[in-house]
Amino acid sequence: MSDEDFEPKIIAFLCNWCSYAGADLAGVSREQYPANILNIKVMCSSRVSPEHVLRSFKKGADGVLIAGCHPGDCHYINGNYKTIRKADLMKKIMEDFGIKPTRLRLEWISSAEGGKFARVMEEMTEEVKEIGPLNLDGTSLEDDTDE
Amino acid sequence: MSEKKKIGFYWTGSCGGCQVSILDIDEMLLDVAEQAEIVFWPCAMDPKYEDVKAMDENEIDIMFINGAIRLDENKEMVELLREKTKEVVSYGSCACNGGVFGLGNLSSKDELLEKGYTNKTTDQGPFPQKITEVEEGELELAEMLDHIKPLDEHIDVEYYLPGCPPLPTQLEDALPALLDDEIEVEERDLITDKSVCDPCPMEREEKEIERLIPIQEATDIDPDECLLDQGILCMGPATAGMCEAPCTEVGHPCVGCNGPVKGVEDQGSRMASALASVMGIEGEENKTEEEVMETMNSVRDPTGSFYMFSLPSSIMQFRRDDIDE
Numbered sequence: 001m002s003d004e005d006f007e008p009k010i011i012a013f014l015c016n017w018c019s020y021a022g023a024d025l026a027g028v029s030r031e032q033y034p035a036n037i038l039n040i041k042v043m044c045s046s047r048v049s050p051e052h053v054l055r056s057f058k059k060g061a062d063g064v065l066i067a068g069c070h071p072g073d074c075h076y077i078n079g080n081y082k083t084i085r086k087a088d089l090m091k092k093i094m095e096d097f098g099i100k101p102t103r104l105r106l107e108w109i110s111s112a113e114g115g116k117f118a119r120v121m122e123e124m125t126e127e128v129k130e131i132g133p134l135n136l137d138g139t140s141l142e143d144d145t146d147e
Numbered sequence: 148m149s150e151k152k153k154i155g156f157y158w159t160g161s162c163g164g165c166q167v168s169i170l171d172i173d174e175m176l177l178d179v180a181e182q183a184e185i186v187f188w189p190c191a192m193d194p195k196y197e198d199v200k201a202m203d204e205n206e207i208d209i210m211f212i213n214g215a216i217r218l219d220e221n222k223e224m225v226e227l228l229r230e231k232t233k234e235v236v237s238y239g240s241c242a243c244n245g246g247v248f249g250l251g252n253l254s255s256k257d258e259l260l261e262k263g264y265t266n267k268t269t270d271q272g273p274f275p276q277k278i279t280e281v282e283e284g285e286l287e288l289a290e291m292l293d294h295i296k297p298l299d300e301h302i303d304v305e306y307y308l309p310g311c312p313p314l315p316t317q318l319e320d321a322l323p324a325l326l327d328d329e330i331e332v333e334e335r336d337l338i339t340d341k342s343v344c345d346p347c348p349m350e351r352e353e354k355e356i357e358r359l360i361p362i363q364e365a366t367d368i369d370p371d372e373c374l375l376d377q378g379i380l381c382m383g384p385a386t387a388g389m390c391e392a393p394c395t396e397v398g399h400p401c402v403g404c405n406g407p408v409k410g411v412e413d414q415g416s417r418m419a420s421a422l423a424s425v426m427g428i429e430g431e432e433n434k435t436e437e438e439v440m441e442t443m444n445s446v447r448d449p450t451g452s453f454y455m456f457s458l459p460s461s462i463m464q465f466r467r468d469d470i471d472e
Contacts (some may be wrong), residue, residue, distance in 0.1 A: 046424070051416035055460040071439075072432050081431050081439055086423035088443040093419065096253060096450035098467040134469055141296045141464050 008062035008128040010037045012121070013052065015045045018076040018110045019067035021042035025114030033121040036128075037065070044068065046079035050090045053104060054097075060137035063103045067120070070108040080108070101129055152208040152326055154179075155187030156238075157228060159221035160248055161214030162341060165239040166190040168312035169211075182326045184207075194347060200229060201361045207232040209325055212310075213239040215248035215459075216301055220289035230301040236306045236325065239401075242298040243309040244406040244414075245459030249295045250451060252458050252465035256293050297460045310390065311404035311456060317389050340409040341382035343401045347392040349373045355427035358445035374423060380452060385411075385418035388399045406457045413461045415453035422446065 014020040020041045026033065042048055045068025053064050066087060068080040083106065091101035105127075107120050158166060170176065186207060187194050210232040216222050228259070229235060240246040251259055266276050273279075279286045298304055308321055321337050324330045351373040360378045368374070374381040374395060382403030383395060394401055407414035428434065428442055446452075454461055 049416055050422045051413050051420075051462065054413065054416060071436065078427075078431065081427065082424050084436055084439045085426055085443050086420060086439045089419040089423055089446065089449050092443075092446075093415065093450050093453070095470070096466070097463040098471060099463075099469045103469075132355050134467075136467060139457065139467075142296060142298050 006129060006133055008036050008125060008133070009060060010063040010065060010121075010124060010128060011056045012037050012039050012047065012065040012067060013048045013117035014039055014109075015047075015075075015079075016041055016043050018069035018073065019045070019117070021111030022067075022109040022113050022117040026117040027110065027114075029114045033118040034125040036125045037121050044074070044079040044083075045088065046076070046082040048083070048086070050086065050093060053090055054093075057094075057099060057103070057134060057139070058136050060133070060135075062134045063105070065074050065105050065107060065120070065124055066109045067109045067117075070110055073075050073110065075077055075103060077113045099134065102131060103128065103134065109122075110137040152183040153186045153206065153210045153434040154183045154211070154326075155185065155207050155228075155232070156190065156211045157187065157213070157224065159212065159214035159225060159242075160217035161239070161241055163190070164312040165213035165241075166460060168239075168310075168314070168318070171312075171315045171320050173315070175315075175322070179322055179326070196224070196227075199224075199231060202231045204230055205233045209234050209236060211236045211308075212298060213242050215241040215295045216244055216292065216298065217248060217251075217295060218289040218291055222292065222301055225298065225302050234305040234325075235298075235302065236308055237298045237304045238308050239313060240309045240311040240404055240406055240456045243307050243460070244457035245295050245297050246311065246444070246456055249458040249460075250455065252294050253450065254466065256291055260291065294465050295459045300459075305334065306332060306337060307335055309387065309406045310405075311376050314390055314393070316391065335409050336407075337389070338387050338409045339389050341388045342408055343386045343388040343390065343392050343395065343405070345388050346390075347373075347383055347388075347395045349395055352376055355429070356425055357428050359426075359447070360445075361447060368398050370398055374398075375422075380422075380446070382414075382418055382453070382455075382471055384421040385414050385453070387436060402455055403453070406460070414457040415450065418453040419449065 014023055023039055023146055045066050048066050055063050068083055069078055072079045087106045093102055094101050109117050200273050210228050212225055237243045241248055275288060277288055277290050310317055324332050350371055354376055356378050362379055365379055379400050381400035383401040386401055386403045387405040387408040389405055411417055426442055
């Protein structure tokens, strides 16, 4: 997609204990990152179900980021291992539904990594810009005329 | 007793199992015949399109429609039946959620026709077309629609009764309630909010599953232990349990035919979540991300298995063109 003016919409699901605190730190340390990201706090990255991801795309998101504690650091012992497996299934399902699996990204950001948070957000925005818009908003079967 | 209710059964793109399921209620059919008059049932009687067209508006009290809407003829017919009917019951999984036919939404219409009619393994017959010229004139065929949609995307539906097909036990509850005006039934009352695991008699031990085994390769299945625990993909956790788990009871994994439990939109997502949570390898903490992910490679065809009966009513509904472009 060569559309230079395209500003992607990215939904970031951040876990309460590490990644959201990381985002906080990025803010406190005045790190700059693109305004394309919409942060949503969840208690654990494994709380994010494929339902949330698919619905984000369906409602107009161009990319989805799931960020949690580093493996081994999960506040709920092994939540992020479940996230790894879930993300793998999600990518396979997305591919079957004809959506580029690269639109979904999994990252580990601890509460001390404000800089990493800003960097990941920047990278992700660039990546999704490269991939181009998804434009699924308002494309349910309801609007499908079929004739 | 008040006047007999007029009921009807119609099939669109269906395997016929739903029609048989009505006969499956055995002698209860006599009770139904006492309370209701069957005015339309193409499978058992011989009504014509014109007969339905000649009916008054709202002449039929309850119409059970099963099957997927695959052809424009199906769509036309259900729209006509809607006009002639007071209450429509979306009967069976195809009408409620798109059913097995719904998996066709993962391919385009052209891909499906090509696969079906120019497949190298079968004789190459004529490609279906809307109008065919013959000596006597023109012949018209029904045309395939782009996507399968659940019945309620085409017409308004009063009740949902999923199942592939709905079981006699479900009908024993549903039919008297639907036929009796005194009993109030809400739109989705005939779907339970409990999953198949709830009535399932197998014992669950909450152990982690290292890898899934395809059912055809599972040689010694313990009849008392949870199938998921044994590494066999069972859709039980994500499927509505009106059926009382007859399949798992005899050692066959649930395939998810009832669709999602009441209040859930996307059955496949629920199953993916559930499966990701119960899978795991020992000593995970010392493994790399790739090694953890590798355990998921034993899940064969996740989309096809998780959405086998409910793809058109899921969130994504059909294949998008993000990759193909």
